[in-house]
Amino acid sequence: MRAAVDALAEPQPALAGMGRYHLGWVDESFAPVDNVDQGKRMRPELALLCCQAAGGRLEQAAPLAAAIELLHNFTLVHDDIQDRSPTRRHRATVWTLWGESQAINAGDALFAAAHLALYELRGRGVDAERVLEIAAAFDRMTIEIVAGQTADLDFERRADVTPDDYLTMIAGKTAAIVRFAARAGATIAGASPEAAERFGEFGLALGLGFQVQDDLLGIWGSASETGKAEADDIRRKKKSLPILLLRQRTGGDNSAALDRLYAQDEIDSSGIELVLALLAKHDVRPAAEALVRTYHDQAVSALLVAAPEASPARAALLNRIELLASRSK
Amino acid sequence: MRAAVDALAEPQPALAGMGRYHLGWVDESFAPVDNVDQGKRMRPELALLCCQAAGGRLEQAAPLAAAIELLHNFTLVHDDIQDRSPTRRHRATVWTLWGESQAINAGDALFAAAHLALYELRGRGVDAERVLEIAAAFDRMTIEIVAGQTADLDFERRADVTPDDYLTMIAGKTAAIVRFAARAGATIAGASPEAAERFGEFGLALGLGFQVQDDLLGIWGSASETGKAEADDIRRKKKSLPILLLRQRTGGDNSAALDRLYAQDEIDSSGIELVLALLAKHDVRPAAEALVRTYHDQAVSALLVAAPEASPARAALLNRIELLASRSK
Numbered sequence: 001m002r003a004a005v006d007a008l009a010e011p012q013p014a015l016a017g018m019g020r021y022h023l024g025w026v027d028e029s030f031a032p033v034d035n036v037d038q039g040k041r042m043r044p045e046l047a048l049l050c051c052q053a054a055g056g057r058l059e060q061a062a063p064l065a066a067a068i069e070l071l072h073n074f075t076l077v078h079d080d081i082q083d084r085s086p087t088r089r090h091r092a093t094v095w096t097l098w099g100e101s102q103a104i105n106a107g108d109a110l111f112a113a114a115h116l117a118l119y120e121l122r123g124r125g126v127d128a129e130r131v132l133e134i135a136a137a138f139d140r141m142t143i144e145i146v147a148g149q150t151a152d153l154d155f156e157r158r159a160d161v162t163p164d165d166y167l168t169m170i171a172g173k174t175a176a177i178v179r180f181a182a183r184a185g186a187t188i189a190g191a192s193p194e195a196a197e198r199f200g201e202f203g204l205a206l207g208l209g210f211q212v213q214d215d216l217l218g219i220w221g222s223a224s225e226t227g228k229a230e231a232d233d234i235r236r237k238k239k240s241l242p243i244l245l246l247r248q249r250t251g252g253d254n255s256a257a258l259d260r261l262y263a264q265d266e267i268d269s270s271g272i273e274l275v276l277a278l279l280a281k282h283d284v285r286p287a288a289e290a291l292v293r294t295y296h297d298q299a300v301s302a303l304l305v306a307a308p309e310a311s312p313a314r315a316a317l318l319n320r321i322e323l324l325a326s327r328s329k
Numbered sequence: 330m331r332a333a334v335d336a337l338a339e340p341q342p343a344l345a346g347m348g349r350y351h352l353g354w355v356d357e358s359f360a361p362v363d364n365v366d367q368g369k370r371m372r373p374e375l376a377l378l379c380c381q382a383a384g385g386r387l388e389q390a391a392p393l394a395a396a397i398e399l400l401h402n403f404t405l406v407h408d409d410i411q412d413r414s415p416t417r418r419h420r421a422t423v424w425t426l427w428g429e430s431q432a433i434n435a436g437d438a439l440f441a442a443a444h445l446a447l448y449e450l451r452g453r454g455v456d457a458e459r460v461l462e463i464a465a466a467f468d469r470m471t472i473e474i475v476a477g478q479t480a481d482l483d484f485e486r487r488a489d490v491t492p493d494d495y496l497t498m499i500a501g502k503t504a505a506i507v508r509f510a511a512r513a514g515a516t517i518a519g520a521s522p523e524a525a526e527r528f529g530e531f532g533l534a535l536g537l538g539f540q541v542q543d544d545l546l547g548i549w550g551s552a553s554e555t556g557k558a559e560a561d562d563i564r565r566k567k568k569s570l571p572i573l574l575l576r577q578r579t580g581g582d583n584s585a586a587l588d589r590l591y592a593q594d595e596i597d598s599s600g601i602e603l604v605l606a607l608l609a610k611h612d613v614r615p616a617a618e619a620l621v622r623t624y625h626d627q628a629v630s631a632l633l634v635a636a637p638e639a640s641p642a643r644a645a646l647l648n649r650i651e652l653l654a655s656r657s658k
Contacts, residue, residue: 007469007472008472008476011472011473011476011477011501012475012476012477012479012480012501014479014483015472015475015476015479078433078434078437081429081430081433082429082430082433082434100410100411100429101410101411101482102479102482104407104410104411104433104436105407105411105475105478105479105482107433107437108407108436108437108440108471108475109472109475109476111437111440112468112469112471112472112475113468113472115444115464115465115468116465116468116469119461119464119465119468122458122461128456128457128458128460128461129451129457131457131461132448132451132457132460132461135444135448135464136444136445136448139441139442139444139445139448140336140441140445142437142441143336143337143340143344143438143441143442144340146341146344146434146437146438146441147337147340147341147344147438148340148341149434150341150343150344150431150434151341153430153431153434154343172340172341
């Protein structure tokens with residue numbers, strides 16, 4: 001990962017500096033830091049574990065893991081501009097420090113660097129044909145992410161978004177990279193296309209389950225555990241799955257009241273109480289929880305078919321799936 | 330090119346629509362059009378000619394040409410956001426029609442699609458190892474472009490930019506893609522690394538010469554031929570090469586007067602007269618013209634070493650170089 005970002009430094013030190021800042025390696029004057037939150041790195045870890053679970057060696061998948069993490073961070077840099085997010089991981093975002101234009105450049109450069117990391121698979125003994133296959137899947141996956149982000153931005157101005165629209169959107173924006181990580185990790189290990197496809201199904205279900213659980217926590221999570229205000233997603237008017245399920249279930253009833261609430265800039269505490277009461281009345285929480293359990297079960301089934309033999313890597317992956325049922329932050 | 334953009338349509342029709350609009354294939358309601366300026370396509374043409382001049386077949390280089398044109402258009406979509414450009418090729422820019430956020434997505438998607446086009450080289454009988462080599466060069470070249478754009482934006486707020494800084498910047502922002510097109514075209518034809526490198530030198534000199542000539546036309550071009558106002562680059566306060574040469578040559582003299590002029594939003598006609606008089610006094614135009622001739626000569630020398638045998642493709646390339654000396658629009 002560091003080698004790929006170093007490739008930005010020779011033509012333009014500031015470009016590498018913005019990338020390293022975003023990744024949590026340096027401060028805003030580009031001096032090294034070692035006490036900064038660098039994110040959970042869930043996606044690259046998954047690629048490594050799937051490579052191992054499919055019988056491959058960890059070292060072979062390292063360039064893949066680096067490419068995935070760089071790609072994820074490219075999308076975050078651009079998302080932060082699009083969402084006008086002032087902070088990420090408790091630090092100022094790239095665009096707030098260097099402006100939107102330079103943040104667009106920083107994201108573009110990380111995207112290019114992600115490819116350079118990926119091509120390094122060739123140097124780890126992965127066949128050139130297979131590297132090209134993985135690279136094509138990598139760009140198709142990126143298109144799915146960008147398509148999901150396009151839909152998400154479009155949802156903000158639409159009143160007719162359905163739960164199905166939402167699940168299609170997060171399948172791209174959130175879950176496509178998890179699916180790719182699992183599938184490509186297995187491909188590097190030499191898995192058959194069919195086995196790699198099962199790993200991909202496991203990743204897709206895990207990614208979808210993770211996002212829906214995130215939506216649950218955004219409304220019913222404990223503030224002390226999530227580090228956000230109670231019902232934060234209601235206050236910020238996020239059209240997350242529970243709200244879309246509620247819209248679908250209320251039909252005509254209460255929709256005028258909801259429209260009035262969501263026409264405000266921010267929803268106040270009495271409004272939050274009303275939405276919580278409607279969510280309870282229409283049994284939205286158990287419906288969303290059932291969906292998480294469905295994705296949980298799909299992820300387990302796909303993984304057990306993909307990796308029929310028990311191994312420490314498979315156990316670690318099963319453990320990740322269990323977090324879907326128990327995660328509280 | 331169309332196949333690569335089609336890859337955006339399945340996950341998100343609007344994403345493909347914005348890309349096709351920018352490329353001049355559809356109107357803003359995504360209906361096909363056939364009377365729209367699609368740009369000069371100089372870069373992909375150069376890749377095809379260099380492939381032929383190095384003894385290769387045109388069909389083999391088609392995916393390369395598509396990838397180069399898609400990449401170029403990705404950078405234009407993002408540049409238009411950064412430069413707040415309202416129009417391009419006589420039409421509204423993507424960001425003015427769909428907003429900055431969706432324009433960021435449209436550019437990102439074109440960048441991913443450019444890679445998909447490039448990987449198609451494998452299907453044209455280019456060896457997988459060679460495709461990977463070209464792909465790595467493609468991403469390194471993109472980093473050079475983004476680094477150049479980063480420097481260019483930075484120059485706007487700096488008062489101490491030298492002609493050398495500027496030439497380094499355009500070597501990335503403008504000439505890197507021309508260098509890559511020439512070099513990769515030759516590589517596909519099976520040229521040795523040394524011969525491909527000479528093609529790259531030809532491309533670099535051509536790209537640099539083209540940009541400096543553009544700068545000359547921006548100040549001394551005839552309005553009837555360029556389609557822009559006379560001395561348009563002075564009016565818009567562009568820090569192009571002639572202005573930077575003037576700054577260097579005036580030293581302390583007149584620099585206060587220039588500072589005052591360039592502190593205005595736009596330079597009026599008496600200001601333009603003053604700048605033109607200073608440019609004449611300090612012999613800036615002959616200096617810039619001499620530089621174009623130097624790049625012209627470098628391009629010819631490199632091409633004759635790269636392609637020692639006469640061929641129609643080489644003749645066409647020599648003709649492109651001659652435009653450096655005679656182009657008036």
